[in-house]
Amino acid sequence: MKNRLLLALALAATAVSCHDDDVDVNQLELVYEDSVYQLTGVTVAAGKIFTNYPRWSDIHQYDVVQVNGIRSSSPYPNEAWNSWEPGQDGENKWVCAQALYRDDEGYMWAVDPASPRMQGVYEGSHKLVKIDAATNTILRTYSFDSVASPNSYLNDVQVDTERDMAYLTNSKEGGIIVLNLATGQARQVLQNHYSVMSDPAYTFKIDGKVLSRFGKPVKMHSDGIALTPHRDWLYYKPLTDDKLYRIKTEYLRDGSLSETELGRHVEDLGHFAASDGMIFDKKGNLYLSDMQHYRIVRITPQLRMQTFIKDRRLSWPDSFTISEGGYLYVTCSRIHEQPDYNDGVDKRQGRPYTIYRIRL
Numbered sequence: 001m002k003n004r005l006l007l008a009l010a011l012a013a014t015a016v017s018c019h020d021d022d023v024d025v026n027q028l029e030l031v032y033e034d035s036v037y038q039l040t041g042v043t044v045a046a047g048k049i050f051t052n053y054p055r056w057s058d059i060h061q062y063d064v065v066q067v068n069g070i071r072s073s074s075p076y077p078n079e080a081w082n083s084w085e086p087g088q089d090g091e092n093k094w095v096c097a098q099a100l101y102r103d104d105e106g107y108m109w110a111v112d113p114a115s116p117r118m119q120g121v122y123e124g125s126h127k128l129v130k131i132d133a134a135t136n137t138i139l140r141t142y143s144f145d146s147v148a149s150p151n152s153y154l155n156d157v158q159v160d161t162e163r164d165m166a167y168l169t170n171s172k173e174g175g176i177i178v179l180n181l182a183t184g185q186a187r188q189v190l191q192n193h194y195s196v197m198s199d200p201a202y203t204f205k206i207d208g209k210v211l212s213r214f215g216k217p218v219k220m221h222s223d224g225i226a227l228t229p230h231r232d233w234l235y236y237k238p239l240t241d242d243k244l245y246r247i248k249t250e251y252l253r254d255g256s257l258s259e260t261e262l263g264r265h266v267e268d269l270g271h272f273a274a275s276d277g278m279i280f281d282k283k284g285n286l287y288l289s290d291m292q293h294y295r296i297v298r299i300t301p302q303l304r305m306q307t308f309i310k311d312r313r314l315s316w317p318d319s320f321t322i323s324e325g326g327y328l329y330v331t332c333s334r335i336h337e338q339p340d341y342n343d344g345v346d347k348r349q350g351r352p353y354t355i356y357r358i359r360l
Contacts, residue, residue: 026309026358031329032067033352038338042331042355043100044323045108045133050076051331051355052097055116056338063094064110067355077136090114090125091141099319103159108133111168113154118172121150128157128166128179142166147177147186155223156277156319160231165253167225167234170196174221176236178252189252193263195236195245196222202241204274206292206336211240213340224278226286235269235286239276244269244288244299272305273297277330279320281360287328289317296330296358309358315351327357 032051037059041052049067053060062082065073075082084093095114102108107130114125124145132139148154153172159181160166168177170188174196179186190196198219204211211218220239227234227249235246251257251265273290280286286299287308295310296317318333332354337347 028309028311028313028356028358030070030354031357032070032073032355034071034073034354035350035352037061037353038333039331039353039355040098040333041100041111041319042329043102043108043321044329045102045106045131048133049329049355050100050108050133052100052110054098054113055096056118063097063112064100077131077138081138086116086122090122091127091143095122095125098154099156100321101157101159102133102321104161106134107131107139109157109159109166111154111157113152115153115172118153121148121152124150126152126154128154128168142179142181142184142186144177144186147188148175149173156225158225158227158234160227160249162231163249163253165249167227167249167252169222169225169236171220171223171239174198174238176222176225176234176252187255189259189262190222190266192259193266195243195263195266195268196238198238199241199243202274204240204292211336211341218341224275224288226278226280228280229282229284235278235280237275237278240274242271242274244272269303272299276333277317277319279322279328281322281328287320289314289320289330291316291336296328313354313356322360323357326360328360329355329357331355 037053039051039053043050052064062075064076066076067073081093084095094112096116097112099111110129112127114122126144128142130139152170155169155171157168164181166179175188175191177186177188198221223239225236233246234249237244245266247266273288274292275288277289284301288297290297294312294314296308298306298308315332316335318331321329339346
């Protein structure tokens with residue numbers, strides 16, 4: 001009888017642990033670290049790892065680099081593209097590179113909101129740049145001078161190679177840019193829709209402290225963005241709340257719909273995590289960063305949220321990419337430790353900005 005009871009208890013414990021959302025067995029592997037300059041984006045293309053450094057302060061050297069080792073990198077695609085100075089033309093140079101992306105054909109894309117310190121677009125030079133990482137060649141630059149306002153901040157991108165479309169978020173104002181890659185025509189949509197705006201009622205805290213800047217709670221709008229594996233749905237969310245939204249891409253591509261009609265097609269999926277980066281795997285699982293809890297969560301196709309990995313080293317998990325080798329890469333940008341968010345005090349305490357990878 002005693003043995004049966006012990007067996008029953010063991011089986012029950014096993015059943016609970018298999019469904020415990022706070023249990024994970026995944027491990028972080030350090031790929032790159034930088035103790036000086038703040039990075040945000042990451043991608044792997046043509047067998048190379050890339051990251052970028054937005055121009056958010058005077059502590060800045062390069063915008064886009066190729067990672068050559070754990071503490072080694074080189075300006076990409078060359079020194080010239082990384083040589084911009086105020087007063088120069090920003091069309092053919094990085095001004096404030098924010099995000100990187102690899103499409104299904106292996107090409108790399110770089111988002112440059114061209115807004116140093118997030119204080120306004122420099123001379124209409126906000127752009128999306130397509131790069132052949134195999135040959136280190138700039139293939140095409142898409143400008144948003146007539147699409148996104150001088151107050152915008154383009155944040156992240158997703159590319160649908162089958163339909164020749166790209167989608168970008170505007171995190172400072174709230175909105176989604178729909179870009180036809182064949183024609184270069186672009187338009188911004190959903191700017192006045194609740195789904196692209198951070199919920200004013202949500203209190204965004206990390207380590208028990210409200211994230212504030214210049215004495216006011218920080219509100220960052222539409223930021224994370226991800227296409228489903230078949231590119232038929234676009235998922236997106238504001239950064240400083242935990243709501244998740246989606247819309248069919250067929251509606252975004254339909255230029256005949258009014259803003260009101262388009263807004264009716266947005267689906268509110270509910271509360272999950274306050275997230276920066278997001279990405280789908282080939283099985284339809286959605287990975288979200290969770291800055292408030294130092295973790296990455298996984299949303300199943302049935303919309304069940306699970307902890308994928310929880311680790312104190314995930315200090316503001318920022319951006320994702322998935323390599324062909326089956327690794328999830330994540331950057332840690334430590335945004336909440338910046339002086340601007342801590343009354344001028346730098347709380348990094350010498351810890352580096354990092355890129356990790358986790359086996360999927």
